[in-house]
Amino acid sequence: MLNDKGVVRIGKLTLTRKQIINICVVIVALLAVVIFATTINNHGSIKCPTCLGDGTVLVDSHTCDTCAGEGKVLDTETNLMVDCADCEGSGLINTAECDECGGTKRIEVDNRYQGTFVSLLPPIIAILLALVTKEVYSSLFVGIFAGALFNGSFKFTGTMDTLTGDGLIGALSDGWNVGIIIFLVILGIMVALVNRSGGAEAFGRWAKKHIKTKTGAAIATFVLGVLIFIDDYFNCLTVGSVMKPVTDNKKISREKLAYLIDATAAPICMIAPISSWAAAVSSTANQVNQNGVKLFVKAIPYNFYSLLTIVMILSLVFLRVDFGPMKNYERAAEMMKNMDDEPEKPAEPAAKEEAKAAPAVKEGGRVIDLIIPVATLIVFCVIGMLYSGGFFTTGDTKWHLVDAFGASDASVGLTWGSIIALLITIIYLIARRRITFNEAMECVPKGFVAMVPAILILSFAWALNGMTSSLGAAGFVGNLMNGSAAGLVKMLPAIIFLVALGLAFATGTSWGTFGILIPIVVAVFGAQGGEILVIGISACLAGAVCGDHCSPISDTTIMASAGAGCNHVNHVSTQLPYALTVAGVSFICFILAGFIQMWYVVLPIGIALMVGTVIGIKYLQKFIDKKKAEKEEA
Structure with missing residues (x-):
């Protein structure tokens, strides 16, 4: 009833x-x-996903058999030498008939x-x-x-x-997915160990003494996020674990913390030459006969979404601006209320709710009890990624740091490093007499339980991504891109940005998005090369990061929610207006870049637009609040 x-x-x-x-x-x-x-009738034919309805695929260039590389053939009707139709007069062939459709451009499928x-x-x-x-x-x-x-x-x-x-x-x-789950569980255990030893509480006391303001706490979170640029998963969970006590103390909402974490995860990794993201992009570009690392570095100044996200964060923090649903959560944090509670129930901040369920914390903890585990985790995860990339096993003296990251497997590297870090942390805390062996073992199930929500959401998100992939989303997006290429080439970077954004948002994977789109972008711009190819690649990467940043089914977004300890849907709804604001300015920048093709001209314009937009929002909110106050008084 x-x-x-x-x-x-x-x-x-x-x-x-x-x-x-x-x-x-x-x-x-x-x-x-x-x-x-x-x-519906489910049987029919579709455009071939391999050749994207063209009937041919790109292959390594070779001499044309028809004209023997001459580029000319004899026309039997006119008895004149004309351009070879097969190679279009170039003497070289770089396409071949598609094996999938046999050149017919379509294939029959049971699932149309x-x-x-x-x-x-x-x-x-x-x-x-x-x-x-x-x-x-x-x-x-x-x-x-x-x-x-x-x-x-x-x-x-x-x-x-x-x-x-x-x-x-x-x-x-899937081995990669299982590795990430193991890393999550180990990280949860390490957080439980550090909390039990009193290290997190000691860091909170230190931060309370040295970080005086909300602005200082937000900047500290931002700086830590930038410093941990190796991998986005590692970034999300580490920054969240370390900064939660600080931001709670300064009355920053968990939703705002989740945004700061998420905004310094994938966007920062995407402009860091040494990161798991750089490795993924480089390896994808290498598969289409491009110098992956070189192309990635060249694309950084044109990655407007990542760069402008940094500008957005700093503008929001220093100008003290919040808008959309985030503004309400920040007000609730100031008033020590939880917006998710029913109105008639007494509200408590998220930190107090967590404290009730947390195990007893030992007194006398020191900041070093947090620094040693975190530093150990960082060092060994980096070593693990280098090891998985062959840095310590190859005999090639030319195998450099960047090359190793380019060949690394983040799943293996993070698991490898986190296991060693966990063992060292347990030994260190027992040796310091901060915990006993039995207490350390009690933290194992507690750490696992803390990560169950994130693991469950991730598992569902991976399953959903698998469904999308098996339905041929790559072929659909490829056809869209080919259709766009027939229009204005100079507008294509902006179109690529939107297509990548939409695909990453729908699938929740930025890696899958640029894995699909980079070969298409290279095929579209490959003949022109030069700056327009770099801009096209940048638009693809920026759109992928933006869509990933906005998507509620993105693993990075899920990790940010888990790291901050906030409701996942709340994080998505509060972050979306911020991400879309940056996306709007980035879209304008890609339009300009398509025509100007000089990053040192377009980027300053983008920064000015971004700062101006935040200032405009601030004064617009003041105007709206003033009108509301006048209306209430009347």
Whole structure:
């Protein structure tokens, strides 16, 4: 029965009005997907995803057999030498008939939604549901279920096989994914150890003494995020663990902390030549006959989204500006209230809620008890990534640091380094008599439990990404890009930015996005080369980071929520206006870059626009607040 407070009690089950509405929304979404799925014919032909409907694929250049490399052939009708049709007079062949479609440009499929807009529907459904219901687990599952229906040809057995085998089990049987889960668990254990030893509390006391203001706490978070540029996962969880006590003390909301963490994770990694992201981009570019490292470094000044995100953070902090939902959470933090509580319940800040569940903290902890574990983790994770890239095993004396990062496996490296760091941390804290061996072992399950929400969301996000990939999202986006290339070339960087943003937002993976788009961008701009190719690559990378930054199913966004200890949907809803503001200015910059093609001209314009936008928002808010006050007085 529904009482006066909007609570329904069914036996021992208690549901709020909001929870009932969310359940109804999820059920309606499931029914809509099933009804749509059962009313369509699923067989047909699609554009070939290998050649993107062209009938040919790029190959290494070789001499044309028709003209023997001369570029000319004899026209039997006119008895004149004319350009060879096969090589277009160049004497070289760099394309071959596509093996997938045999040059017909289309292939027959049992699932005609392969490579169509439908391939993006599962993540779109999940994202919309998450934003409406503010409940991420059921939203992701509905998206996965929708993908399974499309992949399974809308048959019960096919859907269930896809849902379990290719979806959930596939996500958890992937070696890279398992490595990240192990890293998360170990990091959770290390956080529990440091908290139990009193190291985190000691750092909080030190920070309270030396960091006097909210601005100082925000800048300290920003600086630490910039310094940990090796990997975005490592960045999110390390910065969150270290800075949470400081930002809580200075009444910075967990949502604002999550934004600061997220904004200094992927965007910073994307402009750091030595990082797991640089490695991924470089290896992708190398596969299409480009010097990956050189191209990545050249692209940095044109990566407007990453660079302007830094400008955005500093502008927000120093000008003391917050807008959108973030403004409400910051006000709540100032008043020591939790906005997620029901109005009639006494509200408490997130820090107090965590303190209730946390194990007893030993007195007498020192800052060194936090610094040693964190420093050990950083050092050995870097060594682990270098080791996984062959830095210590290759006999080639030319194998440099950047090359090793370019060949590294972040999953292996982070797991390798974190295991060693965990062992050293336990030995160190026991030797310091901060904890006993039994207390250290008690921290193992506590650390694992703390990471369960992040692991669950990540697993669902990986499964959803697998569904999207198997539906041929890469082919669909490739066709879009080829269609855009027929228009104004100088506008293409801005178009690439938007396409990459949309793909990364829908799939939740920036690595997958630039893995799809970089070969296409190289194919489009390869003949022209030079600065326009660099700008095109930069637009691809910037759009991928932006979409990743905005997406609620992005692993980095999930990690930032976990690191800050805030509700995931709250983090997404508060971060989105900030990220889209930077995206808007970045889009303008890519339009300018397509025509001007000089970063040292476009970047200062972008910085001025970014700062001006933040100042404009500040004064607009003051004007709106003034009008509201006048209206209330009247």
